[in-house]
Each structure stands twice: as C-alpha cells, then as structure tokens.
Amino acid sequence: xxxxxxxxxxxxxxxxxxxxxxxxxxxxxxxxxxxxxxxxxxxxxxxxxxxxxxxxxxxxxxxxxxxxxxxxxxxxxxxxxxxxxxxxxxxxxxxxxxxxxxxxxxxxxxxxxxxxxxxxxxxxxxxxxxxxxxxxxxxxxxxxxxxxxxxxxxxxxxxxxxxxxxxxxxxxxxxxxxxxxxxxxxxxxxxxxxxxxxxxxxxxxxxxxxxxxxxxxxxxxxxxxxxxxxxxxxxxxxxxxxxxx
Numbered sequence: 001x002x003x004x005x006x007x008x009x010x011x012x013x014x015x016x017x018x019x020x021x022x023x024x025x026x027x028x029x030x031x032x033x034x035x036x037x038x039x040x041x042x043x044x045x046x047x048x049x050x051x052x053x054x055x056x057x058x059x060x061x062x063x064x065x066x067x068x069x070x071x072x073x074x075x076x077x078x079x080x081x082x083x084x085x086x087x088x089x090x091x092x093x094x095x096x097x098x099x100x101x102x103x104x105x106x107x108x109x110x111x112x113x114x115x116x117x118x119x120x121x122x123x124x125x126x127x128x129x130x131x132x133x134x135x136x137x138x139x140x141x142x143x144x145x146x147x148x149x150x151x152x153x154x155x156x157x158x159x160x161x162x163x164x165x166x167x168x169x170x171x172x173x174x175x176x177x178x179x180x181x182x183x184x185x186x187x188x189x190x191x192x193x194x195x196x197x198x199x200x201x202x203x204x205x206x207x208x209x210x211x212x213x214x215x216x217x218x219x220x221x222x223x224x225x226x227x228x229x230x231x232x233x234x235x236x237x238x239x240x241x242x243x244x245x
Contacts, residue, residue, distance in 0.1 A: 007048040024099025024149035027186045028142030035199035036223040043222030057125040076111035080104040088153030092187035101150045120159040131165040135172050148183040212243035
C-alpha cells in the first residue's frame with residue numbers, strides 16, 4: 001500500500017527549480033545535456049527510487065557539514081557557510097553563472113603551520129564503488145570542474161574534498177588545487193551554450209563502446225533518448241541503454 005502511494009507521490013512532485021538555469025554545480029556536466037536544459041527541452045523524469053536516493057544524499061550532506069562545524073571547535077579552522085551555503089559566481093563574457101558552495105574552511109590567523117590556509121569545503125556522499133575509487137585518489141572530473149568554479153568565484157586556490165561512503169559510513173579526504181586552464185575551457189563551453197540556437201550545436205562529451213552500450217553519464221541523462229534518437233537506444237536495464245542502430 002505505502003510503496004504505491006509513495007511512488008505516485010514522488011513521481012508527480014513538481015520541479016523544485018528551473019532546470020534551464022545553469023549553475024556552477026553543473027560546470028562538469030556534458031555540454032549537450034546542458035544545452036538541452038538551457039533551451040528548455042523536455043527530458044525523462046526521475047523515478048521514485050532516484051528521488052529517494054538523491055534526497056537521502058542531501059540529508060547526509062547536511063548532517064556531515066553540521067558535524068564538521070562542531071568538530072572544528074577548538075581548532076585553527078572554522079566552517080563558514082553552514083547552515084546556509086555560501087553564494088559564489090563565475091563569469092564568461094557577459095554571462096554570469098551562480099552557485100552555492102558547501103562552505104569555506106576558514107583558517108584562524110594566529111596559526112602558522114605550513115599548508116594551513118583557507119580552503120573550499122566540498123562534501124560528496126558516495127556509493128561503495130565511487131568511494132573506493134575516491135580513496136585511491138580518483139575524483140570524477142565533473143566534481144573537479146564544479147569546484148574549480150567555486151574556487152575561482154570565491155578567490156581560493158585549494159579544496160578539501162570529504163567523501164562519505166553511504167553504505168558503510170567511512171570518510172576520506174583529498175586535497176586538490178585550482179586548474180585555471182580546465183576552468184577556462186569549461187566556461188568557454190558554457191558561453192557557446194548560452195549563444196547557441198539549438199542543443200545539437202553543442203557536441204556530446206560521451207560516446208558508446210564498441211557494442212553500442214552507453215556510459216553511465218548517458219544512461220542517467222534525462223535526454224538520452226533525444227540525444228541518440230537516430231541510433232534507436234533500447235533500455236535493457238533500469239538505467240542502462242544500448243544503441244540498436
């Protein structure tokens with residue numbers, strides 16, 4: 001009884017924001033996907049399971065930031081930007097891309113330890129698979145692209161990624177620095193999107209394998225059927241498509 005009611009409720013909720021607005025958090029997304037969004041094209045809606053997964057991640061994300069703020073008491077750092085996230089902006093030509101950062105690890109001036117300085121905080125809740133890659137130093141390029149935007153927008157050069165394994169509760173941190181060349185390229189892509197007349201002007205950034213199976217970025221994209229319409233994508237699993245032509 002409850003399963004059906006929850007599913008119906010979640011899958012009929014109205015959007016919480018205008019998907020046409022591109023933000024710093026989407027700097028690393030596929031340019032074609034962003035162009036579809038920017039031009040207001042309709043796409044696939046999230047199913048109930050995906051909505052619950054995202055909402056659970058949001059709750060954990062908020063909770064771990066609360067714990068970080070408490071844990072830093074008595075140290076040479078303070079967490080700025082909690083519970084309200086910090087507003088940031090990046091610019092390309094006449095266009096402004098807004099965003100909300102997780103926070104700034106603000107260094108207290110009296111500490112002189114090497115390497116201690118203001119840092120961007122980026123919290124990521126992860127699946128077991130993604131977490132194991134993160135522990136090995138592998139950070140998704142889309143994650144890096146968005147933090148480059150936040151770093152630039154907030155005048156910082158270094159980010160502390162804190163990864164949380166949603167399955168086990170394990171935590172791990174990685175430090176990365178601003179890549180100005182990569183950020184410049186992503187901002188230029190966004191300028192092209194803003195000035196495009198239709199989404200197909202912007203190339204897709206991901207390709208199928210030799211058997212026609214699409215990568216996860218495409219499988220979870222709401223525009224997968226539109227983007228590969230001519231190749232007749234076939235759904236073979238919940239979030240898994242293969243091209244048939």
